[in-house]
Amino acid sequence: MSSAETAANRGASASSRRSFVRRSAALFALGLLGVAALGTTVATQLRSIPLPPGADLPLSVLVAVSLLPTALLLLVAVVVGTYCAPRAGFRSHVDDRVARGTPALANLRPELPTAVGVGLAAGVAIVGLDAVAALVIPEVAQLQRAGGTPSVAALLATVPFRFLYGGIVEELLLRWGFVSLLVYLGWRLVGTGVGPSRRVVWAGILVAAVVFGVGHLPALVGTAGSLGISASPGLVARTVLLNAVGGVAFGWLFWRKSLEAAMVGHAASHVVLVGASLLGMLV
Template sequence: MTRRLTASDGRPNRRQRYVRRVGALFGVGLLGVAALGVTLAVSGLLPAVPETSPLVVLALSLLTPTVLLGVAVLVGTRAADPVGLRSLVAERVDGGGPVWPELAAAAPRALGAGVVVGFLLAALDVTFSPLGAVPAAATPRPTLVDVLSSAPVRFLYGGLTEELLLRWGLMSALVWVGWRAAGGVSRPGRDVVWPAIVLTALVFGIGHLPALAGLGPLTFATVIRTVLLNALGGVVYGWFFWRYHLEAAMLAHAGTHVAFLFLSVLVVVLA
């Protein structure tokens, strides 16, 4: 006997609902992976490998983030719902209401908080600079075209894919583990969620170290500066994920890049 694919009333069963949610969120995350691929291809950052086609090198470069995205979406989609963490996109493809009303309601606060975080991180970055915590740039000063062309990867990979990796995947899993350890009866409270937010934020900060290593040697000061500053942003994004939904965290992350992009353009124009 074949297993029934739909419920007796014709609605999708649990497996179909899970697959729909995974597919929708994975598709959102792939937008960021695609933006990363385009950036690598047109910016000259793609490493040259002897006797290997650039297309093969590009595909291999995107393999790791794509696999990690898949794992994060699979895990997060399983863990988020039992602990009350939400995604408007996932709910929509599962028969929920329109995304826009809730997204619009959260947008001013999320974007505004993200912009404030961006300016705060920039100010702290300047503060840390005299302490030797900011590596000297090993690449030529970027042009206005360089700065503007970084916008797609900032907003799509940073704002979408990184939030799926960190908040939807890792934070949901950590909250679920804490919830189960606490008995798994009522919805998790602050004592479970806040450790997950902070730990995820620290992982978010550590995840920026490989890119920093490309600018020069990693010192204790540069590591601490990079981890703590990025973790500060990660705490804000995690809070929005908890209190609102994944898309609010994405908007807050995007807001930070709005501030970064504005400041980068300002520096280039005034230089």
Template sequence: MTMQAPTDASAGSVGPDAGGGSYLRRAGALLGLGLVGVASLGATVALTGALPDVPGFSTLAVLLLTLVAPTAFLIVAVLLGTRAAPCVGLRSLVADRATDGTPVLPELGDIAPYAVGAGAAVGLLLASLDVVFAPLGATPAVEGRPTFLQVFASVPVRFLYGGITEELILRWGVLSAVAWVGWRATGGVRRPGPTVMWPAIGITALLFGLGHLPAVAGIGTLTPSVVARTVLLNALGGVVYGWFAWRYHLEAAMLAHAGTHVVFVTLSLLVVVLS
């Protein structure tokens, strides 16, 4: 079954462009963007001493093995998303720039205050809910308080890997693919509307929440309450980021995700100062 572009006039001139050149330029641009985030993850893991000591393997080998999975997820997501996204009406300013030279900054600047603001509101909501969950034993216990160095060391991976690479994997790759399946299931003729996109956003947000469980497992025990808290809070953010990706573009989702981390970093610094 091949992916086809919507046939209604609202689909505009954007199509899957199955021919090699344009598709490869779009995918290459997005892959390069995502690899910046993967590199930030590797640098953070290496510089903070978080790499495990594996007998028989050098530090470099362990680092490279650590980055295999996120790199593979990124590649698959970019390839799938670049094919499926135009079919379901999702777009990327960076991908458009790679094919037709459309400037990124003017449109990005128009939505930036709203996306970052919405993301910051999500961050405040999630932080508030975390306080509510704490008495229920749903917040994983962390030994000690973070230091300034630890907070600042987390900044690159939060904004570059979380804000860029995760959005490429989840919103560009998974959301596009899930929406494409829904679109085909409902006829695959006109661009999918809310009845297809909202379930796709919800499914992707749930996967986004589940994807944070391994990191939480690394700092504490995955009790049922911890799992529920982790999945719910991250899924709430995923719904907002998915909406921005749908109604605007991938980069708007990235900005919203970044806005959430602005709040998280600020609150972490306040904890350091006040503790």
């Protein structure tokens, strides 16, 4: 190889690395919107609980320390997804915008009806399944009666967190990072075809959906325990199932449309969940 070819290859490699960093930075910045929403929730919680002796740091420092693990996990997921997602056949309009200059909003617009429709359907399915679970699992009924949001104002205060953290950060973690990694590794291990098969993609979506559901169990156990409710196998199964329903719906949007479509669908599902909670409080 001539010196000119070597220099050209080095230049192309450096350009590729810079593009990778810019793409990762853009998605990480998008995710920071959700981290900021989480920060407001953490700040509210810290104001309402007594701090242990010696924890006399400013509230802003305590919030920043609390958010650091989430921010680091988000960064890892973004970097992993930026490498794996395009190779596994997934796309992000923000990623495409940074990499190739394509218009993100214009390309997302045709996907919005499907994203909103799937998200609303997922929300209705979750509410319906939860209602059925309350009829057959006593602990679910107890949790619904005892663990409701105390006021309309308190419920509405959760909306930014639901939309920005749930809709953006969880999709970057679960779909862009985790599903992309699973599908890419599955494809490389199977080693068939020019891209992942439907089976490999569905396996990644389903595994991530179940993990998404399992990830909600610590909060369930804490909430149930504070209310004196047993975290029975039925209550655990209901929690995993309801969250997995959303995970499958958002994973399908990620696969068939884009990361941003999955984000919109996730946010739309919370419209139904918040609406159902409001209806339950007002009726």
